[in-house]
Amino acid sequence: MTRAAVVSTLSAQRRWRIVLARDRRYDGAFVYGVRSTGIYCRPSCPSKRPRRAQVTFFSVPEVAERAGFRACRRCHPAQANGTDPRVATVRQACQLIDAHPDEPTGLATLAGAVGTTPHRLLRAFRSVLGVSPRQYRDQRRHDRFKTRLKEGRKVSPALYDAGYGSTSRVYERTHAQLGMTPATYS
Numbered sequence: 001m002t003r004a005a006v007v008s009t010l011s012a013q014r015r016w017r018i019v020l021a022r023d024r025r026y027d028g029a030f031v032y033g034v035r036s037t038g039i040y041c042r043p044s045c046p047s048k049r050p051r052r053a054q055v056t057f058f059s060v061p062e063v064a065e066r067a068g069f070r071a072c073r074r075c076h077p078a079q080a081n082g083t084d085p086r087v088a089t090v091r092q093a094c095q096l097i098d099a100h101p102d103e104p105t106g107l108a109t110l111a112g113a114v115g116t117t118p119h120r121l122l123r124a125f126r127s128v129l130g131v132s133p134r135q136y137r138d139q140r141r142h143d144r145f146k147t148r149l150k151e152g153r154k155v156s157p158a159l160y161d162a163g164y165g166s167t168s169r170v171y172e173r174t175h176a177q178l179g180m181t182p183a184t185y186s
């Protein structure tokens with residue numbers, strides 16, 4: 001039996017229990033609309049739960065929109081099925097960090113470039129990747145440094161190519177990250 005067939009056989013009571021549990025497995029399988037607000041959401045939406053009497057279930061977002069509901073701004077149910085909007089934000093920020101490895105980008109600048117607030121970007125990074133944007137940038141720089149050393153470059157050119165501004169920045173953390181000095185690693 002296909003997923004669509006399984007979802008179409010779900011009773012309204014079962015769908016309501018899925019909404020109450022905020023079960024992400026059913027994101028993209030159906031949406032629910034709240035008549036009092038005129039908004040429709042994914043089953044996993046973090047918004048406050050409405051009263052059951054105000055809820056209507058729809059198989060796809062397009063049907064909810066034709067019924068006069070608009071998409072929730074927290075869970076973005078009209079986007080691709082099951083995708084967390086924070087993932088797209090983090091992916092875009094990572095691409096900016098990777099595209100400009102030599103430029104130390106502050107959190108506020110990075111957040112402005114991806115269209116969110118610094119606090120939300122930091123929370124999204126920690127939620128999606130488990131690290132902050134700075135930790136991500138530092139790790140990517142360290143990975144580039146290790147790659148340069150493996151290619152046979154000398155330590156000084158490798159550290160500047162990787163985006164470090166001085167040798168002290170490399171040596172203060174490298175022993176903990178590499179377990180040895182850069183010269184020994186190469």
